[in-house]
Amino acid sequence: MAAHTKRSTTRNNAIIRATKLNCRKVGASAAHTWRTMPVPHADETRTHLNYDWRPVSSPKALRAAIHERLQLADNVSTDSVLTIEYVITGPHEAFAEQGGPVRWKAYFHDALGFLEARHGADNIVGANVQLDEKTPHLVVYAVPLVHYPATTRTRNVIQGKQNGEWVRGSQTFDVPARTALSASYFMGRRDQLRELQTMFANEVAIPHGLRRGLHHSAATHVTTKQYHQALTRGLAEQLSLSPDDLARQGLLWSRESPEEHAARVSDFVVEHYAPTVARAATADLDRRRADEMEEAARRTENALEEERKSHRQTRERLTGLVGGLSEEQVTKIRGFAQKCREKRREAEKNSKREEAQRHAAEHAERQRREDERAAQLRRLTPEALARLENDKRVAAWRLAVKRDDLEATLDTWAASGLFEVNGTLTPKGRDLIKKDTQTDTSSNPWTGQPANPLLRR
Numbered sequence: 359m360a361a362h363t364k365r366s367t368t369r370n371n372a373i374i375r376a377t378k379l380n381c382r383k384v385g386a387s388a389a390h391t392w393r394t395m396p397v398p399h400a401d402e403t404r405t406h407l408n409y410d411w412r413p414v415s416s417p418k419a420l421r422a423a424i425h426e427r428l429q430l431a432d433n434v435s436t437d438s439v440l441t442i443e444y445v446i447t448g449p450h451e452a453f454a455e456q457g458g459p460v461r462w463k464a465y466f467h468d469a470l471g472f473l474e475a476r477h478g479a480d481n482i483v484g485a486n487v488q489l490d491e492k493t494p495h496l497v498v499y500a501v502p503l504v505h506y507p508a509t510t511r512t513r514n515v516i517q518g519k520q521n522g523e524w525v526r527g528s529q530t531f532d533v534p535a536r537t538a539l540s541a542s543y544f545m546g547r548r549d550q551l552r553e554l555q556t557m558f559a560n561e562v563a564i565p566h567g568l569r570r571g572l573h574h575s576a577a578t579h580v581t582t583k584q585y586h587q588a589l590t591r592g593l594a595e596q597l598s599l600s601p602d603d604l605a606r607q608g609l610l611w612s613r614e615s616p617e618e619h620a621a622r623v624s625d626f627v628v629e630h631y632a633p634t635v636a637r638a639a640t641a642d643l644d645r646r647r648a649d650e651m652e653e654a655a656r657r658t659e660n661a662l663e664e665e666r667k668s669h670r671q672t673r674e675r676l677t678g679l680v681g682g683l684s685e686e687q688v689t690k691i692r693g694f695a696q697k698c699r700e701k702r703r704e705a706e707k708n709s710k711r712e713e714a715q716r717h718a719a720e721h722a723e724r725q726r727r728e729d730e731r732a733a734q735l736r737r738l739t740p741e742a743l744a745r746l747e748n749d750k751r752v753a754a755w756r757l758a759v760k761r762d763d764l765e766a767t768l769d770t771w772a773a774s775g776l777f778e779v780n781g782t783l784t785p786k787g788r789d790l791i792k793k794d795t796q797t798d799t800s801s802n803p804w805t806g807q808p809a810n811p812l813l814r815r
Contacts, residue, residue, distance in 0.1 A: 459567030755781025
């Protein structure tokens with residue numbers, strides 16, 4: 359990400375919010391994002407300035423993009439979290455248009471890169487820059503897909519009877535690779551959300567002149583709906599003039615009807631006093647913010663006190679260990695401790711290097727075996743592939759799909775009409791197997807020719 363180092367001000371906290379959306383909530387969020395529903399706090403004359411950093415530009419397109427990604431997952435249910443909505447912005451006064459350090463386009467570009475690294479670029483299905491509100495912000499939709507590589511699992515299972523008693527033992531099972539839909543992988547715990555705030559601040563916000571929000575904060579997000587409800591409630595309570603209230607006697611009042619007078623006075627009140635009424639109506643939200651900040655300060659102080667206590671205990675323990683020793687003896691102990699730390703770091707470095715070499719050797723061995731397998735597949739006819747057991751046939755098909763050097767072989771198999779797109783047999787392929795029940799069992803299943811001892815392993 360580009361570095362745009364600027365000095366942050368004391369109130370320029372970065373803002374990144376993450377919200378889990380299931381099937382019922384995606385539509386409302388998308389309608390708000392692409393303005394297919396009324397958005398009171400958005401300026402309709404500026405909505406044309408909004409634009410997308412993904413092909414998706416409507417609620418319908420978002421649903422289609424999400425559906426396409428979900429085809430990769432094997433655990434989608436009716437109540438699954440389909441996407442995570444991220445909203446990235448900052449304080450109004452922090453942006454360059456208001457004299458602040460943040461240039462919104464560069465800030466949002468780096469924020470999108472951060473989320474692409476977090477979820478994978480292909481899983482970012484929507485990214486909408488919104489400039490029709492008071493403060494610029496970026497809305498990103500990420501499908502929370504997680505790929506789990508193939509592994510093994512050991513279980514304690516019943517293996518049979520011995521001397522009339524059931525005998526249990528360990529058995530290892532292969533667990534195939536899979537792709538799962540898992541919002542909890544990214545934001546299932548509170549500490550994950552704290553980590554998100556910290557990583558976003560370090561990698562994106564600080565280089566753009568913003569900073570991380572307060573640790574241990576007790577603040578909660580006031581939604582746009584809550585704010586406008588408070589505002590509307592305050593205006594409704596204060597601006598309630600009626601013709602009966604304004605029906606008066608006198609020369610001035612006789613010049614207009616009570617209805618006309620009420621409309622004129624109401625317009626006057628709205629123009630001159632509505633801002634004051636609005637601030638009074640939202641005062642309870644401000645009080646809640648103050649209470650939350652007080653609670654956040656208390657939590658932070660408690661955390662600092664726990665850290666101070668831990669440091670005092672460590673210092674007391676170390677003082678007890680060196681009590682009664684001369685300065686020269688303490689110096690020798692410190693020197694010995696430093697050498698121990700250096701040896702430990704060197705051992706850790708060697709261990710990591712050996713582990714990397716081991717992983718590289720294992721990868722090279724897997725690649726060698728795969729290359730040998732690919733060489734065998736190039737000689738495999740469609741009929742011979744059809745005769746393989748289903749799991750072996752599908753494994754061979756997947757390898758051919760994976761490797762570019764087997765593209766011609768895959769095209770030959772597909773053109774035979776014996777296989778579905780996933781390597782299973784078509785009705786034509788199944789008919790071939792039925793007619794082939796008398797095939798000589800000594801033939802080589804890879805080539806359909808008599809077994810070649812040179813290919814046996």
